[in-house]
Amino acid sequence: EAGVTQSPTHLIKTRGQQATLRCSPISGHTSVYWYQQALGLGLQFLLWYDEGEERNRGNFPPRFSGRQFPNYSSELNVNALELEDSALYLCASSLPRTSKADTQYFGPGTRLTVL
Amino acid sequence: LAKTTQPISMDSYEGQEVNITCSHNNIATNDYITWYQQFPSQGPRFIIQGYKTKVTNEVASLFIPADRKSSTLSLPRVSLSDTAVYYCLVGEVGGTGFQKLVFGTGTRLLVSP
Structure with a gap:
C-alpha cells in the first residue's frame, strides 16, 4: 500500500514569492493535515481538511491557505513568503472521522527554503 | 488534548532494551496514547497506539x-x-472531535555502538 506522498521534496523561493506544496493521502483516507516544523522545533499544526472542507486551522496568518480536491489530495499555498517560513512542511492523512482508529500517517515532507 | 511530559533525551547502546516513559496526568476517558518516531528531515512514523494495559x-x-x-x-x-x-x-x-495532534518536544534517543 502506497504511503502519503508529497511534492516537491525541496523548494527554494525568495521573499515575497508564493509557494505551492502538494500532498496525496493514503488510498481510503479522507482527512489531510498540514504541519510546519521549523529547524530544531516541534510540529506546529497548520490546517485540517476533511471531505473537501477546511475543518480547522492553527495559529497561522491567512497567507497560509490550502484546499482539498475531490480525490482527497491537497494543496498548501503560502503567499508573500517570509524568511521565517523556511521549514519542513509535513502532510498527514487519516481514515474518516467515524473510524475507530484515526491514526495519522505522515508523508516525507517538503523542505521549503526562503531566501 | 492532554499535555504530555517526556524526558528530553536518553542514551543507550546497541542490543539494550530502552524504555521511554511519558506522563499524561490529565488524560481523558476517551483518549488513546500514541507514539511516533521521527528521523531528521522526515515525517513522523507511527509506532504504536494503546488505551490500557499492554500492547505489542x-x-x-x-x-x-x-x-x-x-x-x-x-x-x-x-x-x-x-x-x-x-x-x-x-x-x-x-x-x-477535532483530530489535531499536539506534538511536544519529544525524547531524543541516541543509540551508540
Whole structure:
C-alpha cells in the first residue's frame, strides 16, 4: 500500500514569492493535515481538511491557505513568503472521522527554503 | 488534548532494551496514547497506539498502568537505526472531535555502538 506522498521534496523561493506544496493521502483516507516544523522545533499544526472542507486551522496568518480536491489530495499555498517560513512542511492523512482508529500517517515532507 | 511530559533525551547502546516513559496526568476517558518516531528531515512514523494495559507489535511494546496517567514505550534490543526523536501523544480517537495532534518536544534517543 502506497504511503502519503508529497511534492516537491525541496523548494527554494525568495521573499515575497508564493509557494505551492502538494500532498496525496493514503488510498481510503479522507482527512489531510498540514504541519510546519521549523529547524530544531516541534510540529506546529497548520490546517485540517476533511471531505473537501477546511475543518480547522492553527495559529497561522491567512497567507497560509490550502484546499482539498475531490480525490482527497491537497494543496498548501503560502503567499508573500517570509524568511521565517523556511521549514519542513509535513502532510498527514487519516481514515474518516467515524473510524475507530484515526491514526495519522505522515508523508516525507517538503523542505521549503526562503531566501 | 492532554499535555504530555517526556524526558528530553536518553542514551543507550546497541542490543539494550530502552524504555521511554511519558506522563499524561490529565488524560481523558476517551483518549488513546500514541507514539511516533521521527528521523531528521522526515515525517513522523507511527509506532504504536494503546488505551490500557499492554500492547505489542513487531516494533515495540506499550505499557499503560491502570490509572493511565503514564505510559512506557519499550524498544527491545535497539540498534543504531533506532536513533531518533520519539513523541508521545494523547488524544481522542475517531468520533467527531477535532483530530489535531499536539506534538511536544519529544525524547531524543541516541543509540551508540
